[in-house]
Amino acid sequence: xxxxxxxxxxxxxxxxxxxxxxxxxxxxxxxxTRTEPDRAAELQQxxxxxxxxxxxxxxxxxxxxAEANQKVVSGEKAATAGLREELxxxxxxxxxxxxxxxxxxxxxxxxRHEQAMKRTADDVEADVQRLAGKTTPREPPATSNKTxxxxxxxxxxxxxxxxxxxxxxxxxxxxxxxxxVKASGTKETxxxxxxxxxxxxxxxxxxxxxxxxxxxWDITRTRVSEYVDRxxxxxxxxxxxxx
Numbered sequence: 001x002x003x004x005x006x007x008x009x010x011x012x013x014x015x016x017x018x019x020x021x022x023x024x025x026x027x028x029x030x031x032x033t034r035t036e037p038d039r040a041a042e043l044q045q046x047x048x049x050x051x052x053x054x055x056x057x058x059x060x061x062x063x064x065x066a067e068a069n070q071k072v073v074s075g076e077k078a079a080t081a082g083l084r085e086e087l088x089x090x091x092x093x094x095x096x097x098x099x100x101x102x103x104x105x106x107x108x109x110x111x112r113h114e115q116a117m118k119r120t121a122d123d124v125e126a127d128v129q130r131l132a133g134k135t136t137p138r139e140p141p142a143t144s145n146k147t148x149x150x151x152x153x154x155x156x157x158x159x160x161x162x163x164x165x166x167x168x169x170x171x172x173x174x175x176x177x178x179x180x181v182k183a184s185g186t187k188e189t190x191x192x193x194x195x196x197x198x199x200x201x202x203x204x205x206x207x208x209x210x211x212x213x214x215x216x217w218d219i220t221r222t223r224v225s226e227y228v229d230r231x232x233x234x235x236x237x238x239x240x241x242x243x
Contacts, residue, residue, distance in 0.1 A: 044219075047101075050221050054098045057228050061235055065091045068238040086127065086193075087238055090231045097224045110156065111214040114163055116223065117204065121170055124201055127194045132177040137169040156213045164209050171202040193234065200230065 065087070072084065097116070104112060130133055175198055183191045204223065210221055 005080075047217060047221075051098065051101050054101070054225065054228055057232065058095050058098050061091060061094065061228070061232055064232075065235045065238070068235055072238060084238070086123075087231070087234050088125075090234065094227055094231045097227055101220065101224060104217075106213070106216050106218055109220050110159070110213070113220060113223065117163075117201075118168065120197075120201060121167055124194065124197045125170065125174060128174045128177050128198065129190055131183075131194060132181045135170070135173040137173040137178045160208065160211060164205055167205045170201070171198060171205060174198045175202070189237070193237075197230070200226070 058068065067086070069088075125135060178191070178195050178198065180192055204226075208219070
């Protein structure tokens with residue numbers, strides 16, 4: 001009989017199996033995901049990369065604008081004075097907008113976003129009034145009532161809803177004013193440019209209805225990126241406006 005030997009082999013096998021199980025348990029306890037500091041560093045690097053790409057585009061915009069504006073100044077191409085002044089201001093402002101991204105944080109983003117959108121609304125409204133006359137926003141729908149019914153108690157949500165309602169009323173008034181404007185030649189190009197800006201502002205306002213505080217970077221980056229897109233397109237059209 002070889003029972004003692006068999007028992008010894010079985011004991012060795014069980015010992016090895018137990019060791020393997022212990023290693024598996026130990027390995028399963030090791031972190032399989034990035035730590036919070038690692039994740040934060042990764043997100044910050046992504047934000048830095050976004051800003052770097054926008055910086056490069058701004059440099060290209062400034063170069064292209066200088067070349068296009070020279071053609072207009074020399075008389076080689078035509079553009080209305082209003083369009084030229086608007087674009088000159090935009091080229092300067094878009095650089096500042098990208099620069100501000102470096103100091104935007106979860107704590108200050110909403111205040112900056114409100115200010116930026118209000119400035120945009122003011123600028124667009126001024127152009128609409130110059131082309132179409134006075135705009136009169138209708139009273140925006142109430143975002144609260146005396147009982148507080150159907151109103152979120154979250155500070156961000158309440159502030160967002162009030163801002164959206166107010167700005168949407170202004171956009172609607174601008175659209176109504178532009179509906180009655182008739183133009184041709186370079187003036188028509190200017191009107192269409194303003195009309196596109198009003199539509200873009202309205203789209204931004206509507207998209208903000210469902211925004212949350214956690215979306216701070218995506219919302220901010222998108223606003224600035226789309227501003228860069230618009231200025232870039234306007235620069236390309238500056239020396240292509242024939243009377």
